[in-house]
Amino acid sequence: MIPEDTVSVPENISKSAGGTIVAHFDPKGLLGRFRNGDGAKLFLMATVVFTVAILFFIIIFISYNSLDAIGEIGIWEFLTGGTWSPGSGAYGASSLIVGTFLVTGGSILFALPVGLGIAIYINDIASPRIRNILKPACELFAGIPSVVYGFMGLAVLVPFLMDIFPDHLNYGTSWLAGSLLLGLMALPIIISVSQDSLEAVPRSYREASMALGATKWETTRKVVMHSAVSGIAAAAILGIGRALGETMAVMMVTGNSALVPEPLWNIFDMVRTLTASIALEMPEVAHGSLHFSALFLLALILMTMVFIVNLIARRIVRRTRIRTGATVVTGRTRSMTSPFEKHKGAVRRLAVNAAVFASAFMMSSLFIGTAGGIAVGVLAAAALFVSKKISRMIGPKYVQKAVYSTLGIVVIAVLAILVVFLGVIIVNGLPALSLDFILSPPSKSGLSGGIWPAIVGTLELMTGTALISFPLGVCSGIYLSQYAKDTKTIRLARQAIDSLNGTPSIIFGLFGMSLLVIAFGWGYSLIGGCITLSLMVLPTIIKTTEEAVSAVPRELTEASAAMGASRWHTISKILLPASMGGVITGFILSMGRAIGETAPVMFTAAVAFKTTSSFSLLDPIMALPYHLYYLASEVPGSTTNQYGTALVLMIIVMVLFTAASAIRYKYKSRTGW
């Protein structure tokens, strides 16, 4: 039996075809479907499909272009070969891979203890007021463009290191400089992730430990850190991911010699990373040559490494979230009957002593030879033993005092580095700043003149990137948050977005150059730069939009639905206004990151000098970050203009970051979630 009114529906429409359609509201007809938001849904879905397709295309494109190199050189020979000399046909990437590992490893050895220490300081000691200084300082650190870090590395760190180690550093650029700089850059993420995980440890654990007569520090060391260990591991791994993909800063301070250090722990040797090789060689390579393909293979290796690292980090973070989110905390529930269980204390002591001995030996042997190194190593292990005895003697309260004072000093030291960095830029940059500097084009290869074309180029680049990435990213984010079901396809799409979220920017640059600049024949062009940067920031915008929209309390959605509102009506009238603060904050932060980027822009859009001031999407542009890189590495004597450029770039980035936090603050106080 078909109800009568259903049958009469088509009749209704045909009757009204010539008259007023709107008067006959028909929820099942095409118009009704659009009113109910199915049209909006389809449109949003199309943006997701488009975005994800492009992101997949990047992965396929990079892999496809590396096939030649895999075929001709062989993957094994490529990975293990010791000589990287494309000019003479030697494609052995092992020294580059080792260089990448060394620089990254060194940076984490420095950044993890320091970052964890600062996180503990924020969690245990800092008063609310100091917290309110440290957390924004941390974000400020994260917001400084990597080319500025590189510039400060060249201008401050390298000369400083040469003063300390005059006998060991010939040029100053070295593995040591690279690791210190990268460590500094990885600090913010290590601090924020590990502090989150320390904070997430239930209060009741602390109370139980304190009630047994433990000091605050004993509690932190033995219970809180023990419980937060996976979060701390995730922090380290995310820091590694950040360091692995870094290009500009590393390239500027490591010296870029494709040789494995001799001995392997010689931190004063120069090294060359995967990212630096790509960035240095890409502009000079012939399209379609074996060398060209080999660079894509390097990119593929780098992508794989970063992908694995980020995958591990996400796994750990998700597990931690489940652990701390639920009331029942699951630790290692399986029985631990390893043969070491009984002696784990002894094993751990042995491992710690061995590590102390080895690191003391490695570092001191660089200065005083093997025999001296062994002596120092033994002394260091002995000192560790003695310090344990002493700490037992002076009692836990004084140990706590000593530890917390040390942490305070670490915090002050890191803040001092930040102040020095910013101070040096401001002090040296202010004299350069003048109306003339801002409003005139550079002259004499940048030795004099101003930076007006670079400012214009950067703003054009930002506008174009915003126009492309905002609609695509926000629409995709809304779809994923509100419509997407947990199907296999959607999971795959999320995977693609996630994996490109952490992909090094140099990869996007490589992609943009070979496809847009060369294959499409656009040359270096504004549009090429905008597209490349948009692809780079899309995953972040999608993620932050999705999170912001999903964070709106369910009750609001339900209240709207209970009044008969359609899905789309609820989204457009309730969810979007409520989550706009989060969406826009995420978007502005992405823009801040995009305009500071150098690697993608220098391959797709930026030239060192541009004489005409005409505007065309297909014209090359000047951009501030690339201009700074160019001046710092190619134009000796342009110090004043370098600082001026760095200062202007920093000011633009800071304005964006301040705007983002102001918006976030405003919306937070208004909505309360």
Add this chain to the structure above:
Amino acid sequence: MTGNMNMIETNDLNLWYGDKQTLFDVNMPIKKNCITSIIGPSGCGKSTLIRVFNRMNDLIGGTRMSGTVVYDGKNICGPDTDVLALRKRVGMIFQKANPFPMTIRDNITYGPKLHGMKDQRELDEVVESSLRKAALFDEVKDRLNTSALSLSGGQQQRLCIARALSIGPEVILMDEPTSALDPIATAKIEELALELKKNYTVVAVTHNMQQARRISDYTGFMYMGRLEEFGRTEDVFENPKSELTERYVSGRFG
């Protein structure tokens, strides 16, 4: 059974959190080898009072006290009190079982190691004796190296008791120890408390009047930060001096 010696004694104890006073002139003796229950409606200050005895209120900034709390002949309110040593002698069990996310063994050895015990055999002995005293040993002896979080709620709470016993305290404070447990697990904890008072002094905060009546020798009734009534449990419940107490224990408010 009900010894006459006072283990702890509070004299005119006042306590403020910032500007807010939460305890008013509390005078209360805690008798040795007895169970003393503190009852009263939510927010009456009973948890605050129990946390004075091991100075756990210190963890919240801005607390201030006047009056004295005498334990072992010394006032433990003063700034020169060795809080860590005090907490070693006055153990605490919390409302929700809070074992550390470590193995059962590591949960027990945490305290002794903290206070300097290193010898493996000694530690093993502490693990066994503490678990036995908490009536848990037989249930877990074959899985000491599994995570404490794999235990049931009641077992976890007994593990916390064993953990508190591991450092040889004299007084055990229990802050609503059974409020998150089912009746069977609750019965086990109550039985355990009665067993423990032979060797320890127990102070328990409870929401459950029947529990106070079943297990305690002395009961204090608190209302709005004041100790309204204190006495032998049967007196407080059957012959209350104050009308407020009478109304509370008969279930007319609270």
